[in-house]
Amino acid sequence: MSSEQPPAGKAIGNVGILDIREAQEEALSGIGAIGNVGMILYSPATAGWVTRLSAGNVGCTLQVPAGASVMTGTETWSRTSIEGKEPLRLVVTGQLLLHPHVPRESLERNLESLAVVGEVTSPDHLAGVIRAKARDVTGRLTAYPWVEGGRFFADKVTLDGRFLEDLGEGSEIVALGGVSAPEVLDDELLRSKVSSLYIGGRLHCREENLAALRSRLHGRSPSPRTTAVPAGFEAVEGRLRLDMAALGSLPGRRLYCTGLVEVEAEVDAAALEEAVDALQPTRLLIAPAHLEGVLTERCNLLQARAVFYEGELWHIEEESEGKDELLPSRFEWLDGKATLLVRGDLRIAADIDPRVLADRLHKVHNLGRIVCTPEQMGALQARLGLDEGQLKARAAADRRKGQEGKGERDGIHNVGYLRL
Numbered sequence: 001m002s003s004e005q006p007p008a009g010k011a012i013g014n015v016g017i018l019d020i021r022e023a024q025e026e027a028l029s030g031i032g033a034i035g036n037v038g039m040i041l042y043s044p045a046t047a048g049w050v051t052r053l054s055a056g057n058v059g060c061t062l063q064v065p066a067g068a069s070v071m072t073g074t075e076t077w078s079r080t081s082i083e084g085k086e087p088l089r090l091v092v093t094g095q096l097l098l099h100p101h102v103p104r105e106s107l108e109r110n111l112e113s114l115a116v117v118g119e120v121t122s123p124d125h126l127a128g129v130i131r132a133k134a135r136d137v138t139g140r141l142t143a144y145p146w147v148e149g150g151r152f153f154a155d156k157v158t159l160d161g162r163f164l165e166d167l168g169e170g171s172e173i174v175a176l177g178g179v180s181a182p183e184v185l186d187d188e189l190l191r192s193k194v195s196s197l198y199i200g201g202r203l204h205c206r207e208e209n210l211a212a213l214r215s216r217l218h219g220r221s222p223s224p225r226t227t228a229v230p231a232g233f234e235a236v237e238g239r240l241r242l243d244m245a246a247l248g249s250l251p252g253r254r255l256y257c258t259g260l261v262e263v264e265a266e267v268d269a270a271a272l273e274e275a276v277d278a279l280q281p282t283r284l285l286i287a288p289a290h291l292e293g294v295l296t297e298r299c300n301l302l303q304a305r306a307v308f309y310e311g312e313l314w315h316i317e318e319e320s321e322g323k324d325e326l327l328p329s330r331f332e333w334l335d336g337k338a339t340l341l342v343r344g345d346l347r348i349a350a351d352i353d354p355r356v357l358a359d360r361l362h363k364v365h366n367l368g369r370i371v372c373t374p375e376q377m378g379a380l381q382a383r384l385g386l387d388e389g390q391l392k393a394r395a396a397a398d399r400r401k402g403q404e405g406k407g408e409r410d411g412i413h414n415v416g417y418l419r420l
Contacts, residue, residue: 011035016416017093020046021066023420028053039093039117041070062136064091064115071118072417076154077102087112092139097154097176098122100146104129116141121176121200144174144198145220156180156201159190167193176200178224179213182235187212199224207231229256233280242267247275254278263287265313269294280304284367286313286341305386309339310362318343318368328352337362342389348372350394354379366391 012018013035020028021043028049038059042050043066050061064070068089076097082088083106090096090111098107100123107129114120115136122130127143134141146152151167155177164185171194178201190212197216203224205213210228217224229235234252236259243264254277261281263272265288272294279285279295281304287295292308299306312334316324323345331352339362340346348357350373357379364370364380366389372380374393381391 012037012418015418017041017070017072017418019070019417019419020049021064021068022046023049027420034058041091060117060138062091062115062117062138064136065089065113068113068115070417071096079103082106082110085110089113091115091117092120093117094119096120098126098130099154100125100150100152100174102126144176144200145196145218146174147172150174150196153177158182159185159205161185161189164189164193169193170195172196172198172218174198174200178202179204181205181209181213182229184208185212191216197221202227205229227258227282230280233278242272244271247271250275254280256280256282258282261285263291263295267291272298281306286315288313307339307341307365307386309341311337311339314338314340316340316342316344316346316368323347323371325349326352328356331356331360334360339363339365340383341365342368342370344368346370348376348380348394352376358382 010031011033012031015036016038018034018037018039019041021041023046028046031053033056034053035056037057040050040058040061041064042061043064045066047063068091070091070093072094074095074097076099078099079101082102088111090113092114095118098121104126107126111129111133113135114130114133116134116139119140119142120130121142121144123146124143125146127141130141150172151174153173153175157173157175157177157179159179159181160183169192173194173196175198179197179199181204184206187209190209194216196218197213198218198221200222201224203213203226205226205228207228207230210226233254233256236251236255236257238259239262240257240259241262241264244266247267253275257280260283261279263286269291272291276298279298280300283304285295285299285304285306287306287308289308289310295306325347327349328351337360342365345368348370354375357376361383363385364383365386366384367386369390369392370380371392371394377391377393
């Protein structure tokens with residue numbers, strides 16, 4: 001997102017990159033204040049303005065030639081990416097990955113200068129060129145090992161039986177995006193086909209293959225964040241909702257779940273016992289209280305959070321758009337009590353009596369953000385179960401919201417890249 005220059009006296013805030021390299025004095029003098037800016041790019045011609053601007057909470061400032069290109073996302077350069085181009089002056093604020101087959105001579109000839117605020121990852125044989133071209137480095141320069149005939153993957157690679165069969169003996173693999181090995185592999189085949197494994201991202205595999213994969217890690221490979229599906233379990237990716245119908249079509253009796261697990265109120269303990277021997281959530285388990293006993297037997301709750309709810313479940317999800325509001329009318333139609341689970345943003349209507357909250361809510365599990373009046377806060381705190389989110393008093397929150405809203409009306413806010 002970008003924007004034109006702001007009107008006189010206007011504020012600029014919440015900007016990823018503010019580029020004033022070619023800004024005219026009229027535009028710069030019209031800025032009232034600058035706040036929450038990740039980086040300010042300036043040129044020799046505008047250097048004097050860096051200290052004259054009323055800027056607060058700025059991550060860094062960087063002097064860059066006016067004609068330099070700014071790379072903000074993630075980009076991979078292949079053999080042809082830089083060949084035949086005019087001398088390039090580049091500012092990397094995102095991530096630049098160099099394929100091992102980028103010609104060294106093209107890089108030396110066509111990359112004139114480099115400033116790195118983000119990250120540049122290159123093979124060993126190009127690292128010297130990158131360092132020689134780099135004039136300003138506040139980010140990271142990373143080199144990965146490379147031998148001719150190796151296999152390079154900029155994105156995540158999936159290791160399965162077919163992939164291994166197609167590999168030559170003793171292959172050396174560079175996987176900058178991580179490795180996923182979702183099925184149990186033949187360890188002997190794995191060790192014979194893969195002699196070296198450099199992993200730049202995460203490793204997801206089966207516990208049965210973890211030792212073999214670790215034994216193949218290159219000596220310079222970062223230690224990858226690892227998720228291993230326990231031996232004997234079937235992996236369930238993403239969200240799992242268990243109702244009576246779903247119990248009859250599970251992929252196995254021992255389930256390892258990477259996403260949210262929800263057990264519907266209609267499920268009875270006997271049916272769950274019959275269908276599931278073990279259930280291992282890695283994020284959050286939500287289930288009715290009458291299933292707490294059987295699920296406690298079948299789940300390792302030391303490795304996951306669990307919400308066992310009484311009465312009706314009011315679930316404010318983190319994926320909800322905007323902010324939800326709890327209104328008095330919700331209680332008028334409530335039969336008994338409710339359990340409130342907040343994973344997103346929830347505003348409690350100011351006209352809800354705190355005694356209603358205390359009397360009608362069995363538990364409040366806050367994993368997100370709740371805004372309420374100071375009087376309501378006491379009632380909510382008395383019912384808190386999981387308490388890993390934010391609980392804000394409405395008076396302070398509303399003042400801040402008003403200030404933010406005024407700023408948004410009077411200036412430019414929430415911009416990824418703003419060039420004046």
